[in-house]
Amino acid sequence: MVFLMKIGVIAIQGAVSEHVEALKRALAERGEDAEVVTIKHSGIVPVCSGIVIPGGESTTLCRLLAREGIAEEMKEAAAKGVPILGTCAGLIVLAKEGDEQVEKTSQELLGIMDTKVNRNAFGRQRESFEAELEVEILDSPYSGIFIRAPAIVSCGPGVKVLSRLNGFIIAAEQENVMALSFHPELTDDLRIHQYFLDKVFN
Amino acid sequence: MDFEKLRHGTELIKRGFAKMQKGGVIMDVTNPEQARIAEEAGAVAVMALQAVPADIRKEGGVARMADPEIIQKIIDTVTIPVMAKARIGHFVEAEILEALGADMVDESEVLTPADPYFHIDKTEFTVPFVCGARNLGEALRRINEGAAMIRTKGEAGTGDVSQAVKHMKQIQGEIRELAGKNKEELIMVARDIEAPIELVIETAQMQRLPVVNFAAGGVATPADAALMMRLGADGVFVGSGIFKAENPEKMAKAVVEAVNNYDNPAKLAEISKGIGSGMKGISADMIPPEQALQERGW
Numbered sequence: 001m002v003f004l005m006k007i008g009v010i011a012i013q014g015a016v017s018e019h020v021e022a023l024k025r026a027l028a029e030r031g032e033d034a035e036v037v038t039i040k041h042s043g044i045v046p047v048c049s050g051i052v053i054p055g056g057e058s059t060t061l062c063r064l065l066a067r068e069g070i071a072e073e074m075k076e077a078a079a080k081g082v083p084i085l086g087t088c089a090g091l092i093v094l095a096k097e098g099d100e101q102v103e104k105t106s107q108e109l110l111g112i113m114d115t116k117v118n119r120n121a122f123g124r125q126r127e128s129f130e131a132e133l134e135v136e137i138l139d140s141p142y143s144g145i146f147i148r149a150p151a152i153v154s155c156g157p158g159v160k161v162l163s164r165l166n167g168f169i170i171a172a173e174q175e176n177v178m179a180l181s182f183h184p185e186l187t188d189d190l191r192i193h194q195y196f197l198d199k200v201f202n
Numbered sequence: 203m204d205f206e207k208l209r210h211g212t213e214l215i216k217r218g219f220a221k222m223q224k225g226g227v228i229m230d231v232t233n234p235e236q237a238r239i240a241e242e243a244g245a246v247a248v249m250a251l252q253a254v255p256a257d258i259r260k261e262g263g264v265a266r267m268a269d270p271e272i273i274q275k276i277i278d279t280v281t282i283p284v285m286a287k288a289r290i291g292h293f294v295e296a297e298i299l300e301a302l303g304a305d306m307v308d309e310s311e312v313l314t315p316a317d318p319y320f321h322i323d324k325t326e327f328t329v330p331f332v333c334g335a336r337n338l339g340e341a342l343r344r345i346n347e348g349a350a351m352i353r354t355k356g357e358a359g360t361g362d363v364s365q366a367v368k369h370m371k372q373i374q375g376e377i378r379e380l381a382g383k384n385k386e387e388l389i390m391v392a393r394d395i396e397a398p399i400e401l402v403i404e405t406a407q408m409q410r411l412p413v414v415n416f417a418a419g420g421v422a423t424p425a426d427a428a429l430m431m432r433l434g435a436d437g438v439f440v441g442s443g444i445f446k447a448e449n450p451e452k453m454a455k456a457v458v459e460a461v462n463n464y465d466n467p468a469k470l471a472e473i474s475k476g477i478g479s480g481m482k483g484i485s486a487d488m489i490p491p492e493q494a495l496q497e498r499g500w
Contacts, residue, residue: 086312
């Protein structure tokens, strides 16, 4: 039997099916074969060649990642160099340090990226927005969907800033790990998923 | 880039918010302490209320939007989204909730309707709305008015899941029946169920509602929550079921874990052990038709 590469989407909660569909479409577009799996429990992360943490509620995600034993596996995968993409809540989950909003719920952040985040940098739902963004890895603007979006407020020297909006860092990468404030899975534009898959297949 | 170029309250943003709630549990709370328990348990959002549906049912009288002070305190307490209920048709209550910063408005049959004919025009709002539905026609009418999320009506405040089951199966069954129908047959369906043809066609093609569909109304135990997920719900609202249970902390945590493990009976068995009894409740059959909350709205 041919070994089929696995790409996992953390499926505790949130926009899981949207990421699964986007990955499948991106794989079809590049003509490569890989199995997209959902991760609800421990034991799956170690066999994945790439992992996506979708948008959802970061408080809930952090709690259940720890409760289900996935958090430790994620840290190991990141250390081994497995490509990871965190969107919205995923950006918070990946961070090293949160703001007081994050602190007061004593969420266990994974600390995979050397970043400090602001949980609802752009406000509540009524302040949520769409905007055209300049992202360094893309050669033309990208339509960003921001929903109660978080942002990176500061980062260590190992983190490369890919996009900023109103003084906040909204896209960044640290070697194999990438974090976005917005939701590429809610648009038809697959360029960010392709960028992530480039890392997976290299 | 300046803030002028930011587009707020678009359909994508409103429906996107609902998508972020998928696979989660939204809990009714009446004060900051309960909100904290819900957040601690892993709820994805809380619904701020003056009284839980079981108490609204018991007390009778006119049920209205919660006191803004309670909602404000809950907003200040938790980091997860805070939703709140407005009466059917009461667009000013909805405007007040939007001004307070509520993240989603539930135009809810649990409160006494304020308009005998019309629901709120939800397209006029920046804040997204969730609305109850018993069947496909009702769901699509609400979506047409701008609802970004649908939930079953069930029979709130009873702790009896049977009506939520009925409404979920009704909607799923009607969607399955759309498969294979041609355009003229879909036009006929649209006329029968009093729903816009565009939404009927979209639903037929997607083979699901065009927005997120949660279960609500009578969910009282981890097994109830898992049942609704098995029936195809995208997530679950638990109203009176948490804070009318013997041990709200344990019940809240167990319901959250049950939704994450809904397809694993062995794990559900573990989750359901030692959590105390669920709310006492009342069989939905015992509710006289004129007191049934699900009959409100159209």
